[in-house]
Amino acid sequence: MSRQAKRTLLQRLRKNLKHVIPPMLRTKKAREFAPEELQELCEFTGLEPEAVKEYLSRKKGRRISNEFDWLNPKNAPEYLWFYRGSRTYLFAADEAWDRAVELTEPGMKCLDFGGGGGRNALAMAAKGAKVYYVDIGLINSAFTKFRARRQNLELQVLDPLVQIDGRWVLDTAEAAKLEGGFDLIVCDNVLEHVHDYHLVLAKLAAALAPQGRILECTPFKREKAYLFKKKEQAWDIHLPPKVPMLEAMQACGMRRGEGEGLWERSA
Numbered sequence: 001m002s003r004q005a006k007r008t009l010l011q012r013l014r015k016n017l018k019h020v021i022p023p024m025l026r027t028k029k030a031r032e033f034a035p036e037e038l039q040e041l042c043e044f045t046g047l048e049p050e051a052v053k054e055y056l057s058r059k060k061g062r063r064i065s066n067e068f069d070w071l072n073p074k075n076a077p078e079y080l081w082f083y084r085g086s087r088t089y090l091f092a093a094d095e096a097w098d099r100a101v102e103l104t105e106p107g108m109k110c111l112d113f114g115g116g117g118g119r120n121a122l123a124m125a126a127k128g129a130k131v132y133y134v135d136i137g138l139i140n141s142a143f144t145k146f147r148a149r150r151q152n153l154e155l156q157v158l159d160p161l162v163q164i165d166g167r168w169v170l171d172t173a174e175a176a177k178l179e180g181g182f183d184l185i186v187c188d189n190v191l192e193h194v195h196d197y198h199l200v201l202a203k204l205a206a207a208l209a210p211q212g213r214i215l216e217c218t219p220f221k222r223e224k225a226y227l228f229k230k231k232e233q234a235w236d237i238h239l240p241p242k243v244p245m246l247e248a249m250q251a252c253g254m255r256r257g258e259g260e261g262l263w264e265r266s267a
């Protein structure tokens, strides 16, 4: 019998109330949009600012989850296909992650893995690092390329279509490994979107320079109780980890570095 089925109704009710009541009481603060970010999105998409704001504020019908439900991925290739073609992930742009920027030094070879709209890649490039970016999303990659050109920043966008054993496959981590020699690889809110993330991590570890480090921030999908909501989807926007992060890192020869989410080679 599954753990979910074993739970009593009271336990499920208690757990659900904890998840349902606080968000209902919370007053949602309207998001502020940086004028530059808005401008770049308008120019790239050709949309009017009002439409772009609707996507950015995730208005009903303009959400990542709407697009995900429409594509309804049922297996790993279909899951990858959602991210490959997603339009709505473009509107997840925000300020750069300060930790990624702090760890970046001029001249370093850095990779923004799953870099989305390029917020970290562009900030690291502005700091004088030699920055590479790879993302499965065609639109994200094109947008980031456009932003780099517009801001006069040097950025290498890696193509995730690579040849393995004579066959062309979509593999962002393999593309990173083929380039290799990175001093810093940033995985900001991406590994929870990747099927078998621990295998991806092994390739990223292999793409590091000898003293290279990985910085990750990974909000894996947590187990939820489903009393009021529809049943848990096997392929959701965030996936649960098959292996705990520490175990996955250790398996590819990495140990904890200084501070949350920083990993360095064990030897």
Ligand SMILES: C[S@@+](CC[C@H](N)C(=O)[O-])C[C@H]1O[C@@H](n2cnc3c(N)ncnc32)[C@H](O)[C@@H]1O
Binding pocket: 083, 084, 089, 092, 093, 094, 113, 114, 115, 116, 117, 118, 119, 120, 134, 135, 136, 137, 140, 172, 173, 187, 188, 189, 190, 193, 194, 195
């Ligand atoms: C929540 S966004 C984070 C984007 C960016 N790192 C940031 O923090 O702004 C998740 C990103 O992961 C990308 N992604 C999903 N699957 C991927 C994969 N297999 N390899 C690389 N990127 C992937 C998506 O296209 C999306 O841009």
